[in-house]
Amino acid sequence: xxxxxxxxxxxxxxxxxxxxxxxxxxxxxxxxxxxxxxxxxxxxxxxxxxxxxxxxxxxxxxxxxxxxxxxxxxxxxxxxxxxxxxxxxxxxxxxxxxxxxxxxxxxxxxxxxxxxxxxxxxxxxxxxxxxxxxxxxxxxxxxxxxxxx
Amino acid sequence: xxxxxxxxxxxxxxxxxxxxxxxxxxxxxxxxxxxxxxxxxxxxxxxxxxxxxxxxxxxxxxxxxxxxxxxxxxxxxxxxxxxxxxxxxxxxxxxxxxxxxxxxxxxxxxxxxxxxxxxxxxxxxxxxxxxxxxxxxxxxxxxxxxxxxxxxxxxxxxxxx
Numbered sequence: 001x002x003x004x005x006x007x008x009x010x011x012x013x014x015x016x017x018x019x020x021x022x023x024x025x026x027x028x029x030x031x032x033x034x035x036x037x038x039x040x041x042x043x044x045x046x047x048x049x050x051x052x053x054x055x056x057x058x059x060x061x062x063x064x065x066x067x068x069x070x071x072x073x074x075x076x077x078x079x080x081x082x083x084x085x086x087x088x089x090x091x092x093x094x095x096x097x098x099x100x101x102x103x104x105x106x107x108x109x110x111x112x113x114x115x116x117x118x119x120x121x122x123x124x125x126x127x128x129x130x131x132x133x134x135x136x137x138x139x140x141x142x143x144x145x146x147x148x149x
Numbered sequence: 150x151x152x153x154x155x156x157x158x159x160x161x162x163x164x165x166x167x168x169x170x171x172x173x174x175x176x177x178x179x180x181x182x183x184x185x186x187x188x189x190x191x192x193x194x195x196x197x198x199x200x201x202x203x204x205x206x207x208x209x210x211x212x213x214x215x216x217x218x219x220x221x222x223x224x225x226x227x228x229x230x231x232x233x234x235x236x237x238x239x240x241x242x243x244x245x246x247x248x249x250x251x252x253x254x255x256x257x258x259x260x261x262x263x264x265x266x267x268x269x270x271x272x273x274x275x276x277x278x279x280x281x282x283x284x285x286x287x288x289x290x291x292x293x294x295x296x297x298x299x300x301x302x303x304x305x306x307x308x309x310x
Contacts, residue, residue, distance in 0.1 A: 024183075031183035032214035033170055036221050038228070048226050057221065057230040057305070058214040062184055081188075082200060086209040088236040096228035 002144050003119035004078050007109045012070040014104035017130055018063045022099040025053045032056055045098070055097035061089070064125035064138040067105035071123060079121070079144055087120065087141040094134040102130045110139070117146025154224070156309040159273050165223045165261040170215045171253035172207055172243055180211040194245065203285035206240035212299055213237075216259045216279045220305045223261070223275075231272065232306035239297045242284040255291050257281050257299070264304065277303035 022042070029039035037044035038054045045053050072079050097103070104127070111122040120143050127136040177191050186208055189196040197205050213235050221227045246252045257279055264276035282294035 027183045028214075031176075031180040032211065032218065033176075034214070034218050034221065034227075036218070036227055038226065048228065050228060054227045056214060056227060057217050057233050058210060061210050061214075065184070065186060086237055088234070089210065089213060090232070090234035092232045093228075093230065 001112075001114045001119045002078060002080065002083070002117075002146055003112055003121055004076055005112050007071075007077055007121070008112050010109045012067065012074075012107040014106050015066070015070060018066065018103045018105075020055065020059075020097055020099055020101040020103060022053050024062075025055050025059065025099055028059050028062065029056050032058065042099075050096065050098050052099035055099075057091060057093070059097055060091055060093075060125075060127055060136040060138050063103050063105050063127050063136075064140065067107040067125045068123060068140065068142075071107060071109065071121075079142075083118075083145040083149075085143040085145060087143050088139075089141075090139045092137045094136060097135060101135065103127055103135060104130055111141075115143060116149055118149050119144045119146075154309055156271055156273075159263055159266055159309070161263055161266060163263045165263065165275060166219055167258070167260045168219045170218075170257040170259065172211075172215075172241065172255050172257065173251050173253045174205065174243055174245060174247075175251045177205065177207055177211065177243055180208050180214075184208070184210065186210065202240065204242045204244050207243050209237040209240075212241055212257060212279065212281075213303070215257060216277050216300060216303060217305055219259050219261050219277070220275050220307060224307045224309075226310075229308050229310075230305050231308050233304070235277075235300045235303035237299070238301045239281075239283075239299045241281045241299050244284055244289075255281055255284055258296070270308075272306050272308050275305045275307060277305065279303055 279300040
């Protein structure tokens with residue numbers, strides 16, 4: 001199997017803080033063709049009761065994938081990124097991500113299992129504010145294809 | 150703006166709408182930049198073929214992120230989507246197309262219907278069906294190519310005020 005099975009249970013602590021900016025929300029919203037005014041217009045977001053611009057439901061992937069980078073870069077993990085296929089993804093929002101949030105992500109490796117000559121790696125990012133408020137949990141499964149897959 | 154949703158009127162099986170989302174190579178580059186996911190399978194044909202893909206493919210997260218907009222616009226508040234998950238089953242192939250302006254190479258078709266109602270939590274689960282034409286063969290015509298399910302078990306849980 002092209003991934004170290006001993007990774008299960010491993011945790012990667014938060015690296016740098018991700019500061020959620022208004023323009024990052026607007027850019028991400030344009031990229032996913034999200035026209036809802038709460039992504040673009042601060043007054044529209046506030047009218048819905050949010051503190052500032054609201055990020056689209058999948059924006060947390062930006063923070064989660066930065067956390068995943070620690071796993072992929074870990075030489076002990078043995079993951080060849082060019083052979084990675086995204087198999088599934090889940091977002092659970094404890095509250096919406098809004099502009100002005102200062103976020104950190106702790107990455108947990110929940111499962112590693114052999115799939116043919118490859119391996120399926122399931123990781124979970126627990127995203128919270130620097131003050132410790134839970135914001136989102138993301139779970140991703142990545143298939144690392146074996147040489148003949 | 151859509152009319153306010155009345156929770157008590159929502160039932161399993163109700164359709165929430167349909168949307169067509171065009172994708173060009175430029176859209177993939179835009180998503181790469183906005184998300185920080187610069188994997189060359191999403192913008193470099195030669196690289197994509199070297200790892201046994203038929204052509205450049207869209208980020209699964211672009212498809213997932215674009216598909217949920219049907220739900221966001223129906224709910225009227227992006228913050229109402231409390232949970233969203235999917236499996237990525239088939240790649241969305243995005244062949245090169247260019248003219249005097251950027252032209253779309255393909256299009257996603259998204260339909261949504263209510264899959265479950267939770268009266269205690271005041272949430273509904275919206276099930277999304279997301280398809281794209283099979284453009285894995287060179288020169289395939291998006292208008293006539295078979296539609297593939299590109300997301301499976303795409304489910305968004307929406308809290309209704």
